[in-house]
Amino acid sequence: AQSVTQLGSHVSVSEGALVLLRCNYSSSVPPYLFWYVQYPNQGLQLLLKYTSAATLVKGINGFEAEFKKSETSFHLTKPSAHMSDAAEYFCAVMFTGGGNKLTFGTGTQLKVEL
Amino acid sequence: GAGVSQSPRYKVAKRGQDVALRCDPISGHVSLFWYQQALGQGPEFLTYFQNEAQLDKSGLPSDRFFAERPEGSVSTLKIQRTQQEDSAVYLCASSLRGRLGETQYFGPGTRLLVL
Numbered sequence: 001a002q003s004v005t006q007l008g009s010h011v012s013v014s015e016g017a018l019v020l021l022r023c024n025y026s027s028s029v030p031p032y033l034f035w036y037v038q039y040p041n042q043g044l045q046l047l048l049k050y051t052s053a054a055t056l057v058k059g060i061n062g063f064e065a066e067f068k069k070s071e072t073s074f075h076l077t078k079p080s081a082h083m084s085d086a087a088e089y090f091c092a093v094m095f096t097g098g099g100n101k102l103t104f105g106t107g108t109q110l111k112v113e114l
Numbered sequence: 115g116a117g118v119s120q121s122p123r124y125k126v127a128k129r130g131q132d133v134a135l136r137c138d139p140i141s142g143h144v145s146l147f148w149y150q151q152a153l154g155q156g157p158e159f160l161t162y163f164q165n166e167a168q169l170d171k172s173g174l175p176s177d178r179f180f181a182e183r184p185e186g187s188v189s190t191l192k193i194q195r196t197q198q199e200d201s202a203v204y205l206c207a208s209s210l211r212g213r214l215g216e217t218q219y220f221g222p223g224t225r226l227l228v229l
Contacts, residue, residue, distance in 0.1 A: 032215040043118070043205060043220035044157070051215040090156050099170050100214050101147065102207075104156030 002027045004093045006105035014113050019063075019078040021108045023091030026072065032094040033074040034102065035065055039087045047089075050074060061085070086112045116140070118221035120206050125226045127196045135191045135224045137206030143219075145212030146189050148181055149205040151223070157205050163189060164212050196228045 007022040025031060032051050036044040048059025055067045065076045074091060088109050092102040119138045127133050139146050145164055149157035150173075159173040165186040174181070178197075183189040193200055203225045207218040 034217075036220075041222070043222045044207075046217055046219070049215075049217060092156075094215060096214065099162065100145070100209075100212055100216065101159040101162055101170065101173070102149075102157070102218060103159070104149075106154075106156050 002031075002093075002095045002098065002103065004091055004103055004105045006091050006108050008108055009106065010109045010111065012111040012113060013081045015083055016080050019076070019081045019085065019110065021076040021089050021091075021110065023065075023074045023076065023105060024072055025074070025091075025093050027093070027095055029096045030067075030069055031096055033065075033067060034092040034094070035059065035063070035074075035076050036090045036092060037087050038090065038107075044090065047076070081110075081112045083112050083114075086110055118206055118208055118219055120204075120221040120224050122224060123222065125224060127226065127228050129196060129198060129228055131196050131228075132192065132194045133196055133226065135193075135204050135226070137189045137191070137221060139187065139189070139206070139208030140210075140219055141187075143208035143210055144186075145209045145216075145218075146183055147207040147209075147218060148189070148191050149207065150175075151203040151205055153202070160191070160204075162212075193226075196226075198228050201226055201228045 034049045035047040091105040148160040151157040162170040163183040178194045203223040206221045
């Protein structure tokens with residue numbers, strides 16, 4: 001079955017440290033991949049997406065993600081965390097043949113400490 | 115430009131009441147999606163419209179849930195005889211053409227609490 005998994009429901013980093021949020025998908029055909037951020041009481045905001053062009057995708061606010069087909073992964077990174085990055089992050093997948101609905105992971109809550 | 119808007123932002127209903135949730139997509143966006151987000155979970159797909167046509171309603175959890183988009187713009191999600199398990203945030207999203215890989219833009223959501 002097609003699915004998306006986010007490892008780690010809570011991640012805590014120090015301000016200035018590397019942020020790494022993990023996302024893996026299960027599909028025989030590479031899907032379209034998205035990372036969204038959700039701040040409290042707000043909707044989802046697109047950070048970046050992979051649509052079969054470059055495997056390293058740069059997004060807003062200094063985030064980037066790399067699509068690795070061999071590992072079926074699309075991990076989100078940021079070299080230096082800022083306090084304003086504290087939020088919930090969702091990996092979402094649009095599976096080929098599944099219509100254009102998004103299938104979301106369960107989310108990772110990022111905490112940034114001084 | 116205006117993004118996706120939803121109303122009401124918060125709704126408290128007594129069990130058994132009917133509720134209607136409204137979504138105004140980005141002007142000109144052909145596709146509209148509804149998702150349900152339970153507390154501590156990721157959003158889950160409910161239904162999808164292309165213009166006024168409801169092309170996929172496979173995610174609607176029961177026949178108490180009904181969605182419409184009669185003129186291909188504003189959409190309403192109706193829940194009849196609400197139950198406590200319906201308590202969630204209901205998110206609406208729109209995309210320009212509804213093509214595979216296209217970005218979906220989300221509204222702020224309606225938080226529904228059923229007592």
